[in-house]
Amino acid sequence: MTITLPNFLSPEPEKENPAAPAIPLPAEPEAAITGATTLSKAVTVPLGEGEAATLSQEAAVNESEAAAESAVAAEGAAWVTRQTVVAGSRELGLYRGMRFIRRFEETLLGLFEEGILNGTTHACIGQEADAAGVIEHLREGDHIFSNHRCHGHYLAWTGDALGLMAEIMGKEAGVCAGIGGSQHICAEGFMSNGVQGGILPTAAGIALAKKLKGEDTISVVFMGDGTLGEGAVYETLNMASLWELPLLIVLEDNEWAQSTPVALNTAGSMRARFEAFGLPVSEVESTDVLEISSHAEELVEAVRTTGKTHVLVIHTYRLCHHSKSDDHRPEEEVALRWQTEPLAVHRQRLAEADWQAIDASVEEELAGIVAKARALP
Amino acid sequence: MIFAKELGAALRESLETDERVVLIGEDIIDPYGGAFKVTRGLSTDFPSRVRTTPISEGAIAGFSAGLALAGMRPIAEVMFGDFITLCFDQIVNHITKYEAMYNGKATCPAVFRVPSGGHRGYGPTHSQSLEKHFFGVPHLRVVAASLFHDPRDAFRDFLSQNTPVLYVEHKLLYPQHMRLAPNGLITTREGSTVRLSAVPREDCTATVLAYGYQAGLAADIVEKLAVEEEIFVELLVPAELSPMDWAPVEVSAKATGSLVTVEEGTAGWSWGTEVSAVMSERLFGLLRRPVSVVASEKTVIPSSRAKEGRMLVGSPQIETAIREAAK
The missing domain is CATH 3.40.50.970 (Thiamin diphosphate (ThDP)-binding fold, Pyr/PP domains)
Known part of the structure; x- marks a missing residue:
């Protein structure tokens, strides 16, 4: 009945040595089923009639017998293995979460080039710390509304990489049966929509519902700097403030709205736009997950205790193109920002062996997810 | 009421x-x-x-x-x-x-x-x-x-x-009395479509399809024509406009052989044109004349009472269309 919070953000203490070579332990079938059930509350990854076929292909794809064995129940239960890798360490957990999002997005870009994917995608490469740092503080019953650049938020909240991969591949087993695709995702406590602006009043409406029902949970909406151009945003700020709604607005300012720099889009002060409506703002210019997380923790707590709308402005940077092959930004500018990308920043705190082990396990897990997703009907 | x-x-x-x-x-x-x-x-x-x-x-x-x-x-x-x-x-x-x-x-x-x-x-x-x-x-x-x-x-x-x-x-x-059981007309219901006529369907020579405020205007005209001139038509008033429940329309128009649609919205790419398209497909060859679509003029709605009255669909336009369709 309960949904599982992102496990990499709250790893359970385990006896495994985090520095040990990252060999994903084949989950016990029962444990895997539990994992799948909790994760798939609203994130059903049905195998259905294609199950047998999937499994036989699976066996061909995976050389490891153990992997094939656990694959039946472990659809969507990737976190079960993840937990063992990041055992007991929040910092390693955050690193793994961000690394996983990064590699998931890079893998998607590769799959596009390979011609496997239909449509488009918007990678959040460079902004992984926002998803990890904010969502770390959310709990069951909270609701996230995300936008076109939603994969990181989705993965951080649900951990359902296979469901998302299958969705983007247009498979029936995708989280929305391949109808929503990259930008239109729904799971327990999570929704995204690709039209800018309109998600703000929607998230506020969800917050209003929480208030009317007397729930103690909150609504969170992620928006980008480009969305500050939409009028619906300001109608929402006004009403959310007037009505004192339990809403956290996370503005990810990545400096570029598609091809347009923020300087050509946004007059005056971002912060002042929110403050004009009487909304408390916390502003952070950082790609450091711990720094972002500490701001987010404070604000999430403030929204919970006061029931009022708060705003977190994160000044960050999008390291890749807006969607695909549409980057005309100065190369030097982008190169400079790669030096402070979230993984590099956070790695400085970690033992090399630890993050390398995590990197290896992420590769292995992702390879398994891609193989499974490819094999799905 | x-x-x-x-x-x-x-x-x-x-x-x-x-x-x-x-x-x-x-x-x-x-x-x-x-x-x-x-x-x-x-x-x-x-x-x-x-x-x-x-x-x-x-x-x-x-x-x-x-x-x-x-x-x-x-x-x-x-x-x-x-x-x-x-x-x-x-x-x-x-x-x-x-x-x-x-x-x-x-x-x-x-x-x-x-x-x-x-x-x-x-x-x-x-x-x-x-x-x-x-x-x-x-x-x-x-x-x-x-x-x-x-x-x-x-x-x-x-x-x-x-x-x-x-x-x-x-x-x-808003200020009008409900007409859930109107005097003078036989009223029956098929789903959310209300059927009104002075005589049984077999004796009607046209079907009128109207909704909202226009439905009330049309009902008055249907009753007047029946009483004063023995022109008998059947009025259908749907609540569901989109998607439509086509069955009552199809059955009625097939029986009367003539169909008029009435709406207050502006003409062109409208409810009536869709009704016309669907019924042309379903009743091709079974209607004795093309579907008649009554809608307002394709322009802005004037504030002037006289100009507004000419531009918007009202009783005169509806009556003219019904008389023509019932022939």
Whole structure:
């Protein structure tokens, strides 16, 4: 009945040595089923009639017998293995979460080039710390509304990489049966929509519902700097403030709205736009997950205790193109920002062996997810 | 039994019987009670669930979306139906998308009440019948109020299902008496379509399809022509405009051999043209004349009483079309 919070953000203490070579332990079938059930509350990854076929292909794809064995129940239960890798360490957990999002997005870009994917995608490469740092503080019953650049938020909240991969591949087993695709995702406590602006009043409406029902949970909406151009945003700020709604607005300012720099889009002060409506703002210019997380923790707590709308402005940077092959930004500018990308920043705190082990396990897990997703009907 | 009061009673019943119901809109709280007084008294009894908003139709629609996604039952009042354009993004790209694009993992049963229509001299931007822009939007129901349909039935139905609804209320209905059992005409019901005629269908020479305020005008003409000139036609008044329940129309027009549609919206790409297209396909060769589509002139709605009267569909245009179709 309960949904599982992102496990990499709250790893359970385990006896495994985090520095040990990252060999994903084949989950016990029962444990895997539990994992799948909790994760798939609203994130059903049905195998259905294609199950047998999937499994036989699976066996061909995976050389490891153990992997094939656990694959039946472990659809969507990737976190079960993840937990063992990041055992007991929040910092390693955050690193793994961000690394996983990064590699998931890079893998998607590769799959596009390979011609496997239909449509488009918007990678959040460079902004992984926002998803990890904010969502770390959310709990069951909270609701996230995300936008076109939603994969990181989705993965951080649900951990359902296979469901998302299958969705983007247009498979029936995708989280929305391949109808929503990259930008239109729904799971327990999570929704995204690709039209800018309109998600703000929607998230506020969800917050209003929480208030009317007397729930103690909150609504969170992620928006980008480009969305500050939409009028619906300001109608929402006004009403959310007037009505004192339990809403956290996370503005990810990545400096570029598609091809347009923020300087050509946004007059005056971002912060002042929110403050004009009487909304408390916390502003952070950082790609450091711990720094972002500490701001987010404070604000999430403030929204919970006061029931009022708060705003977190994160000044960050999008390291890749807006969607695909549409980057005309100065190369030097982008190169400079790669030096402070979230993984590099956070790695400085970690033992090399630890993050390398995590990197290896992420590769292995992702390879398994891609193989499974490819094999799905 | 005045329509506005019956509608207010339907909203009160909704609030009383369903704790998920939230009324949201501009100026809807007491003592004002809405621009057309439909919600008067409700905020006093349900202060947290009857919420007056700033002049922010986009947010009214967006908040409704969020409420509905979170399991509530928002009923939004768009003060003048003309302002529904400011909700268009929410309705087309958000509210009607969610259930389908999330493969049924969410529903968004928001209801929009749109006081529409002219004949009151409010001019180009406060008199329109804009529902034509919403006909055919996938996963949206467009439902028209009329004097022949009890609004309680409508709202009971809206609250018992999950499809978003645009509920069109012609402003001239508000002060009128309900005609749930009109004198002089035989009234029967097929689903949400009301059938009115002075004589049995076999003796009718045309079918008239009209909704909302125009349905009342058409009923008067049907009765007058029957009594005064023994011209017999059958009037169909649907509540559901999109998607349509085609069966009653098809059966009736097949029997009478002639069909007229009536709407107050502007001509072209309209409800009537869709009816005409569908019936041409279903009844090809079975009608003795082309479907006649009565709609308003394709221009702005003048404020001048005389000019407005000429431009908008009213009794004269309806009568002329019925006489022609009944031949």
